[in-house]
Amino acid sequence: MPTLIRRGAIESPPSPEPGAALRVEPHEDPAAVADRLGSAARVEVHFPKFTDGRGYSIARLLRERFGYRGELRAVGDVPRDQLHYLARCGFDAFLLRDGEDAKGALAALAGFSEAYQSSVDRPLPLFRRRGASSSA
Amino acid sequence: MYRYDDIDQRIVDERVAQFREQTRRHLAGQLPDDDFKPLRLQNGLYLQRYAPMLRVAIPYGILSARQLRMLAHIARAYDRGYGHFSTRQNLQFNWPRLEDVPDILEHLASVQMHAIQTSGNCIRNITADHLAGVARDEIVDSFVWCEILRQWSALHPEFAFLPRKFKMAVNGARTDRAATFLHDIGLHALRARDGEIGFRVIVGGGMGRTPIVGQVIREFLHWPHLLTYVEAVLRVYNRHGRRDNPYKARIKILVKARGIEALRDEVEAEWLHLKDGPSTLTEVEVRRVAGRFTRPAYEMLQDIELPQDGPFGAWRRRNVHPHKRAGYAALTLSLKKTGVPPGDVTGAQMDAVADLAERYSFGELRVTHEQNLVFADVRQDRLEALWRELRALGLATPNIGLLTNIIACPGGDFCSLANAKSIPVAEAIQRLFDDLDYLHDIGELDLNISGCMNSCGHHHVGHIGILGVDKNGEEWYQVTIGGSQSPAALGRVIGPSFAQHEVPWVVERLIEVYLAGRDSDAERFVDTVRRIGIEPFQEHVYAHAHSPRRHRESAVA
Incomplete structure (x- = not known):
């Protein structure tokens, strides 16, 4: 049964939604779909294999360059171990591939309490956030 | 160190905890091989010919005595008592058990070490010139910039699944000791006329199957833009690098396909959006990182005269390097004693070296891409005492820069990728050239050996390069000459390849041509090759093709 992780909750099966999704394949240029972002119910970025990292850059571009604010869903070969990086690149919904443990996936999302880089979920890099704690 | x-x-x-859980799931049958593989690789773990191999990051090659003792402990507790320093300034353990790896990583974390991104299609350990901070021609301390890049690249969410691995090097001095033209991105520090610091950015260099010297994509990148510019390069590569064929997936192939001008335009267009954004570096951050480095408490000393003659003199001439502080010297501990695989160190040697580093060099040491160790801050008046102690440990071979300071990958004895063995070839050459006077007469010569096209032994940039090739299941060796690391140049193949036992003989013939043809003692082997071309070398080697020592090979390389 397909399992969706969205806004920190497990939907299995995903609740039905009205409206059509805009699907972006890894070879596609986000600029080419930019004018359709406003009318899409959600955007799905497809991962044919989880080791195909193009979708990570696509997500950042959709969020950071083209200002997309709606649901951004990772679909395809989406295992739990990638959720943390995906979330940092701007995905807020994950259609897990078959057989993935949804609770484990939720836990993986919270695996790291800090990160060095600027990312969609935390635009300021660590070096702009380091406070008194790092003066040790 | 930082x-x-x-x-x-x-x-x-947290990374150790994550990998512990992933390993547990794998061992419990919940995480299949194919899914576990990219995860373990990004934690430094290969499954090799005979056992797993764990590659530990030594960021930009610097180690404390305490860290080295921990590596010695790991070697004894989890391995067979030794480790192997690689040409990427990392340390490899060849025999750990998969189920022990999370514990090993936890031990490493306890001394501020890790194995993050030492393998996999991601940004790898960043290498630097090994004389950073002490070289007389220094422009910036490259270690500070490497640490800034280490933090930026560690667990970078966007670039964990690039088309292929991505290697970066930073050189902080005038002389390029970091091979910046042979990395995916090379950064060579510059001081502009107005005194501002920046970097020349070189892209698309590399060895491997398709060796290419990199090209300058930006002449001067002002330092605050370091991360945003590099991020722009990585994003263009991540989106447009080839993913259909792993042999065509490095950024050098993209540079070739697009042309440097077009790629530059693409990167600049991407950078326009990132430039001056939150990742722009600040003086506060650079000062903070620099301030977290330990610094030697130098004394006010004068340079002293050191003996020129005898065994100490020979070692001093080869293994001791000038230092920017009067009265101090940097020196290389050779891990290239004949009979020991290049780069291999036992746990006992690691402990002993850690003690020496504490007593002689402020408790720190460095790993070089030539697979040796460096003590960077030794008082000149204590060099002779240190030399005696190093000699007792077998670490004072006076061969730095000489033919027997061979760079070699682990080769077919260990590595599942290798076509041929490298360690026995290195040893046979070292045995043939065991006369120190003869070695010194030959002078500077880089001899590099790789067991396969992946060229971990950097054979392309050896003055003499030896490459293991497979022909119908047999091990053969192709020989190149005229390569060099700085200035970056790739060697040329001299002709059909040789059987393993012939390789030392071939090296001997090449040396004969050089000794007969050099215009003075000051002309190095590689300079002679450049001046007279490779033909005289080819003629001499292949003219002896019917000598009883050479067994003709029917196939052509």
């Missing part, structure tokens, strides 16, 4: 703060430590600890 000391972690509590956040740096937490990130590494």
Whole structure:
């Protein structure tokens, strides 16, 4: 049964939604779909294999360059171990591939309490956030 | 060296916890091989010919005595008592058990070390010139910039699944000792006329199957833009690098396909959006990182005259390097004693070296891409005492820069990728050239051996390069001459390849041509090759093709 992780909750099966999704394949240029972002119910970025990292850059571009604010869903070969990086690149919904443990996936999302880089979920890099704690 | 703060430590600890859980799932049958593989690779773990291999990051090659003792402990407790220093300034353990790896990583984390991104299609350990901070021609301390890049690249969410691995090097001095033209991105520090610091950015260099010297994509990148510019390069590569064929997936192939001008335009267009954004570096951050480095408490000393003659003199001439502080010297501990695989160190040697580093060099040491160790801050008046102690440990071979300081990958004895063995070839050459006077007469010569096209032994840039090739299941060796690391140049193949036992004989013939043809003692082997071309070398080697020592090979390389 397909399992969706969205806004920190497990939907299995995903609740039905009205409206059509805009699907972006890894070879596609986000600029080419930019004018359709406003009318899409959600955007799905497809991962044919989880080791195909193009979708990570696509997500950042959709969020950071083209200002997309709606649901951004990772679909395809989406295992739990990638959720943390995906979330940092701007995905807020994950259609897990078959057989993935949804609770484990939720836990993986919270695996790291800090990160060095600027990312969609935390635009300021660590070096702009380091406070008194790092003066040790 | 850089000391972690509590956040740096937490990130590494959380990574260990993550991998412990992933390993547990794998061993419990919940995480299949294909899914586990990219995860373990990004934690430094290969499954090799006979056992797993764990590659530990030594960021930009610097180690403390305490860290080295931990590596010695790991070698004894989890391995067969030794480790192997690689040409990427990392340390490899060849025999750990998969189920022990999370514990090993936890031990590493306890001394501020990790194995993050030492393998896999991601940004790898960043290498630097090994004389950073002490070289007389220094422009910036490259270690500070490497640490800034280490933090930026560690667990970078966007670039964990690039088309292929991505290697970066930073050189902080006038002389390029970091092979910046042979990396995916090379950064060579520059001081502009107005005194501002920046970097020349070189892209698309590399060895491997398709060796290419990199090209300058930006002549001068002002330092605050370092991360945003590099991020622009990585994003263009991540989106447009080839993913259909792993042999065509490095950024050098993209540079070739697009042309440097078009790629530059693409990167600049991407950079326009990132430039001056939140990742723009600040003076506060650069000062903070620099301030977390330990610094030697130098004394006010004068340079002294050191003996020129005898065994100490020979070692001093080859293994001791000038230092920017009067009265101090940097020196290389050779890991290239004949009979020992290049780069291999036992746990006992690691402990002993850690003690020496504490007593002689402020408790720190460095790993070079030539697979040796460096003590960077030794008082000149204590060099002779240190030399005696190193000699007792077998670490004072006076061969730095000489033919027997061979760079070699682990080769077919260990590595599942290799076509041929490298260690026995290195040893046979070292045995043939065991006369020190003869070696010194030959002078500077880089001899590099790789067991396969992946060229971990950097054979392309050896003055003499030896490459293991497979022909119908047999091990053969192709010989190149005229390569060099700085200035970056790739060697040329002299002709059909040789059987393993012929290789030392071929090296001997090449040396004969050089000794007969050099215009003075000051002309190095590689300079002679450049001046007279490779033909005289080819003629001499292949003219002896019917000598009883050479067994003709029917196939052509």
